[in-house]
Every structure is written in structure tokens, then in C-alpha cells.
Amino acid sequence: MTLVKRPRAIPLGYIARNLWVRRVTTALTAAGMALVIYTFATVQMMSEGIRATLVATGQPDNLLVLRKGSGAEINSGIDRVQAALLETLPGVARGDGGRPILSKETVVLNSLAKRSNGKPSNVSMRGTSVAGLALRPQVQLVQGRMFRPGTAEVVVGRAVAEGFLGADLGQTLRFGGREWRIVGIFDASRTGFDSEIWGDVELMMQSFRRNAFSTVVMRLADGPAGAAAVQAAIAADPRLTVDAKVETRFYEEQSEALAKFINVLGTALSVIFSIGAVVGAMITMFAAVAQRTGEIGTLRALGFRRRAVLIAFLLESLLLSLVGGVLGLLAASGMQAVRISTTNFQTFAELAFEFRMTPGIIIATLLFALAMGVAGGFIPAWRAARLRIVDCLRAA
Structure with missing residues (x-):
């Protein structure tokens, strides 16, 4: 008797084509995610811009002396x-x-x-x-x-x-x-x-x-x-009765309070906004599961395991969030040409600075986007994986 080996994973090209077939809903969902990512990245760039502006103010071979x-x-x-x-x-x-x-x-x-x-x-x-x-x-x-x-x-x-x-x-x-x-x-x-x-x-x-x-x-x-x-x-x-600090360290300390405040407030707002984006992604993925019930039954009948179906739909959600993340990053990168000012908490004086994009911000932003993809796609993917072959084919 010849044993037929079950296929392990659904091809990535198949997953990408499904997003293209639903390109209108894909674009709308990705746009919603892009707005959240834009907010998240812009806040991180603002915080980094303040920190970079103040740290660059000092010289490493200067010592700054203040009253104790x-x-x-x-x-x-x-x-x-x-x-x-x-x-x-x-x-x-x-x-x-x-x-x-x-x-x-x-x-x-x-x-x-x-x-x-x-x-x-x-x-x-x-x-x-x-x-x-x-x-x-x-x-x-x-x-x-x-x-x-x-x-x-x-x-x-x-x-x-x-x-x-x-x-x-x-x-x-x-x-x-x-x-x-x-x-x-x-x-x-x-x-x-x-x-x-x-x-x-x-x-x-x-x-x-x-x-x-x-x-x-x-x-x-x-x-x-x-x-x-x-x-x-x-x-x-x-x-x-004085304190002496290396000038770069002094200005780094000057940036900490304001940069931390902007970072915490901005991140909190981004998380709140992300709830809407996650719900949008979840609705999109649930609709995809409902529309492709027969397709899911066919995949299962061809030998694909439940885990392969779950991973396929989860990867689809991650790919959707990655598209939104890249779009949001591209929009946020344009803020590097903007120069604004704010009040420094330490000095109560106006401080002009520029938004600053760094590799660390890019990585953190993409991870945030993928986290939204996991949050929005896991439950629909789990639902798709739990569908029975008979029910899927009957519905088709």
C-alpha cells in the first residue's frame, strides 16, 4: 500500500493572492493600520528628536558645573x-x-x-x-x-x-x-x-x-x-558646594523627562487607536473565512492539517499588517523634514527640534504592526482551522 504524504504548509503565494483578490477591503484595512503605525512612529521620532537635539548640545570633553x-x-x-x-x-x-x-x-x-x-x-x-x-x-x-x-x-x-x-x-x-x-x-x-x-x-x-x-x-x-x-x-x-557633570551627560538628563512623557503618552494613544485597527483586521479576516469556507474544506480534503490552515490565515493577517506598517513608516519618514518646538520641562524654555528616524524605531514600529496582525488574525485563523471538512463542503 502506498502512503500519501500530507502537505505541511500552504504556499505563501496562495496567501498573498488571497489578499490581492480582496484588494479593496485589504487596502481599507491596511490604511487603518497605517494611520496607527504613523502615529506610533511619529511619537517615537519626536521623542528621539528631542533626545538627539539635547545630547548633541553637549561636548564629551567639557565639564559643566552647577550648584549642588x-x-x-x-x-x-x-x-x-x-x-x-x-x-x-x-x-x-x-x-x-x-x-x-x-x-x-x-x-x-x-x-x-x-x-x-x-x-x-x-x-x-x-x-x-x-x-x-x-x-x-x-x-x-x-x-x-x-x-x-x-x-x-x-x-x-x-x-x-x-x-x-x-x-x-x-x-x-x-x-x-x-x-x-x-x-x-x-x-x-x-x-x-x-x-x-x-x-x-x-x-x-x-x-x-x-x-x-x-x-x-x-x-x-x-x-x-x-x-x-x-x-x-x-x-x-x-x-x-557644586556638582560637576560631563556636558553630554547633563544634557542627556535634561532630555529624559520630556522625552519620556511624550513617549509614554504617545504610546498609550497608539495602543488605544490600535484597538480599532485590530477590530478592523479581525472583521476583515472573519469575512475572509466566511467567504472561503468551501476553499478551506478543499484544502483540508487535500490533506492540509488544521495547523496549516491556522498558520495560513495568521500569515495572511501578518502580511496585511506588514503592508500597513510599511505604509505608515513611509508616511512618518516624511516628518523628518519638519522642525517644531515645544517647552522643555527642565528649563521651561522653548526648544526647537526635528523628528528623527532610527533603525531602532523602524524595528519597534514593524514589531508593533505585526503584533496588531497577530491580535487581529489569531481568532479568525483559529475559527478557520476548527471548521470540519464535511461542514465546509456542504456550505460550498
Whole structure:
């Protein structure tokens, strides 16, 4: 007697052809899934864009010093005595004439009207010096010139010039009881400094009645490897009640609260929206099972096991969700050309950033799409696999 071997799996081409035969319902279901995937991916890109913007703001060979316990520059204070002590620390890089490459800075907030709606929003004002510009190689003047020390002149970041009224080259801003003339616009390579206004530190402290610096930024002589030694020297000096952090780490911490909030809120919304997409996929697959009852009976009569039928319908749902995932990703990738701004929770100032697509976001988004496919397709696939051959052929 000759044994006939049962076929194990239904060909993938057969599964794909079934989606093409129902191309109208396939397109509508895939479009619904694509909208959910677009939302999910856009939120992830927004979170990553904020994180990338702030992390890129810092330099790995810079050390940023704040008052002990301060979480941001705006609520920090370092008096002149402590600032002078920081200049004498071993491990601080020296420039021409043996002068330390170090910038004593003050950071305050000022309100400006936005171009988009005329409503006021906070902008960070940074009092700095020529040394401050040297510590940030990513900052380059693109129009005008640098402010002159001791004068009421400022330079503004590109995002400020583009996003706020009265921030164009040659215009005048009024804050701190003075008129400040904009003499330059700088490009900070899409980092957080693009959302700031810079001026002379001593004049800004005088205008805002500050008697202490907000922060001190110094270049490490031995690069990132020298950070631990300088931090240890600071901790060992009882006169210095300050915390020192590598600049990249400081800005990474600044991004965590806002990026996490957007990520959690956006993911929660995406999950809620996905319920509708899953229900749509489930209805589509149940309709496919109802329309192909005779076909299922024929497959079972040809020797395909229940498991093969279940896998075939589940793969059909996964292929449908994958199409929706790819469409959603393609739509979301277009957001990389968009630049928007939001309020940073740590500084309460406006922060301009761009959406950022990464391989990790692509993988996470496609996995999310496939998860919707499993959720929407498993029950209909299980139903198809449980149908009896006799009932299927009778219904046909």
C-alpha cells in the first residue's frame, strides 16, 4: 500500500493572492493600520528628536558645573569666589598664555512673541563670553558678527530668529531694562543652543540683578578620560558646594523627562487607536473565512492539517499588517523634514527640534504592526482551522 504524504504548509503565494483578490477591503484595512503605525512612529521620532537635539548640545570633553542639587542652569548659582577656585583646578585645559579654557555663564528666561500665533513663549538668554563660543565648536555665526564684550549686543540662534517676532538681524529686543541690538545669527547644528540668545555675561548679570553665575563650563585637559579626576578634586574641596557633570551627560538628563512623557503618552494613544485597527483586521479576516469556507474544506480534503490552515490565515493577517506598517513608516519618514518646538520641562524654555528616524524605531514600529496582525488574525485563523471538512463542503 502506498502512503500519501500530507502537505505541511500552504504556499505563501496562495496567501498573498488571497489578499490581492480582496484588494479593496485589504487596502481599507491596511490604511487603518497605517494611520496607527504613523502615529506610533511619529511619537517615537519626536521623542528621539528631542533626545538627539539635547545630547548633541553637549561636548564629551567639557565639564559643566552647577550648584549642588540644581537640576537645571536656570535655578543654579555659583558665586565669584567658587568660580575663581574652579579656574585653578588641575585638569582644566589651558590656552594661550596659560589661561584656563573656561566660561562663567548666567542663564535667564525672557518672553518673546512667536511668529506662528503671536503668543508669548519663554526663550533662554545665556550670558557668555568669547571662551563660551570656543567651548562649543558646533556653534557657527551665519549672519552678522559676534557681540562685543561689555556692550548691549546679542546674537540669536537660528531657531529663535525663525520662530519669534522681532528676532531678525539688526532688530532690537528689550529685556532687563535695556535695549539689546541683534548683531548676529548663529547656527548650532540643530542642537539646543539654536533656541537661545547669547550676550555678554557681565552686562546680563547687571541687567537682571544677578550676583552669581548660573554655571561654569570648562574644557578638560585630558579629554573625557580626565573627567573623573577633576570631579574628585571638586568633591574633595569643602569650599566648592557644586556638582560637576560631563556636558553630554547633563544634557542627556535634561532630555529624559520630556522625552519620556511624550513617549509614554504617545504610546498609550497608539495602543488605544490600535484597538480599532485590530477590530478592523479581525472583521476583515472573519469575512475572509466566511467567504472561503468551501476553499478551506478543499484544502483540508487535500490533506492540509488544521495547523496549516491556522498558520495560513495568521500569515495572511501578518502580511496585511506588514503592508500597513510599511505604509505608515513611509508616511512618518516624511516628518523628518519638519522642525517644531515645544517647552522643555527642565528649563521651561522653548526648544526647537526635528523628528528623527532610527533603525531602532523602524524595528519597534514593524514589531508593533505585526503584533496588531497577530491580535487581529489569531481568532479568525483559529475559527478557520476548527471548521470540519464535511461542514465546509456542504456550505460550498
